[in-house]
Amino acid sequence: MRLDKYLKNSRLIKRRTIANEACDAGKVLVNGKVARASYDVKENDVIEIQMGAKAVKIRVLVVSEHATKADAVNMYTVIE
Numbered sequence: 001m002r003l004d005k006y007l008k009n010s011r012l013i014k015r016r017t018i019a020n021e022a023c024d025a026g027k028v029l030v031n032g033k034v035a036r037a038s039y040d041v042k043e044n045d046v047i048e049i050q051m052g053a054k055a056v057k058i059r060v061l062v063v064s065e066h067a068t069k070a071d072a073v074n075m076y077t078v079i080e
Helices: 003-009 016-024 069-075
Strands: 028-029 046-051 054-060 077-080
Touching: 003 028, 003 046, 003 069, 016 028, 016 069
Parallel strands: none
Antiparallel strands: 028 046, 046 054, 054 077
C-alpha cells in the first residue's frame, strides 16, 4: 500500500492530500530515510512524522486496505 494511503487509512493524517504534501515536503521518514508518497509500506516499517512541533514515531503492525475507526489504532504501535 502507498505511504500516503496508509497514513490516511490508519488515521495518522486526516486526508490523503495532506499526507501526500507532508511526504513531498520531507516531513515523513520511513526507516530513517525521507520517503515519497508512493513508497510501498510493509509490516515492521518505522514511520516518523513531523507535523509542526509535534513528532510521532510508529511501527507498522498491519497493512490493510480498509480499516474502520476501531481497527485503525491496531494498524500501528507508537514507539516514542
